[in-house]
Amino acid sequence: MIDSSAPVGQRLLARRNPVAKLAAALILSVLLLATLDPVAPAVALAAELAAVPLFGLRYATVLRRMAPLLLSAAGVLVTLVLFAAERSGAVLLAAGPLTVTTGVLLTALGLALRLLAVALPGVLVFATTDPTDLADALIQNVRAPARFAIGALAAFRLVPLLSAEWRLLAMARRARGVDAGRNPARRIQQFAATSFGLLVLAIRRGTRLATAMDARGFDAGVPRTSARRQRFTLADATLIAGAGGLGVLALALAVAAGTFRPLVS
Structure with missing residues (x-):
């Protein structure tokens, strides 16, 4: 839930246009899907967690909403470490049939972190967006x-x-x-x-x-009016540009660290 007692500055992103928030989440998610390395999603996830107060949300609330995704990420990590077919890189742990290598660990971490980094923006958007406002914005701003x-x-x-x-x-x-x-x-x-x-x-x-x-005539085909105007402002465009910039920065840091692994080679 949104903390209504939080200062306006701590609810800065929650007040943005629903379409802008949705577009920002989609752009960031698509950019993060371009790589399999752990650096890019880790950078994006750190920035997303830092932005949680700007949505007027408590970390405990976000953690509760992310609980199923955390379990899924843990499952992906454990499954790949235990059953990955290709085990490249240096051996970190060898215990009987279990062999953990740097290649397997980086791949597992990359997929688990990417799952969280892609899902968290959607959680923030839908936790701070009124459904009626979203419908109005889709009709007015996206036609x-x-x-x-x-x-x-x-x-x-x-x-x-x-x-x-x-x-x-x-x-x-x-x-x-x-x-x-x-x-x-x-x-x-x-x-x-x-x-x-x-x-x-x-x-x-x-x-x-x-x-x-x-x-009740919802499919009458006649022009409809909206009771509440959803304005798309410069701040909304800045949010979209910021999400794109964050995705590009995360990919650039992955390239600089030498861990970038394109999804399609």
Whole structure:
């Protein structure tokens, strides 16, 4: 959540145009995808973490939102270190069948850090952007079709309901005596069944919402007006340019350090 008690200077980036924030995140992510080395994503990740207060967010909040991604990055790191087919470079650790080399470690670190560096801007953008403002900005600043923008707004609004419906499904199963206990196979089976039930509920809710929106004229094809004006200012353009500059700087530092490894050689 945004810390509303924070000074205006600490919410400087949170107040930027939603399209500008989204474009900045996309540009930085695309630039970071150009290399497999760990230096470029490490530089970008350090800059992103330093910018967290400017979005009016607490580090604890960001850490909580990034928890699944941290687990994924750790999984990528461990999996590559243990099962990588190519083990180039100097040997750092040799313990029976496990051999860790500098090449494997650099590749694993590069992928794990890149995952975090690419995902963090998206977390910051969507944590500080009102869905209605995003839809308005897409229509006004990008000239996106109203049907697409309003559909994205509806989907954005429905995402928080998924966690509540997951809890309801889990409680309903426990009320009927369906409990996996400590059996891992039954836990996996119950997870799959609950996931399928959630998918069915989401499809039904989406169908009802689409019908209701059509009934209210959201697809009438007539020109629409916006109640709130979303202005694209020089500060918004500066944010986009700054994100591009950060990506270029990270790649330049990787080249200077001699670790740059292009994704497509």
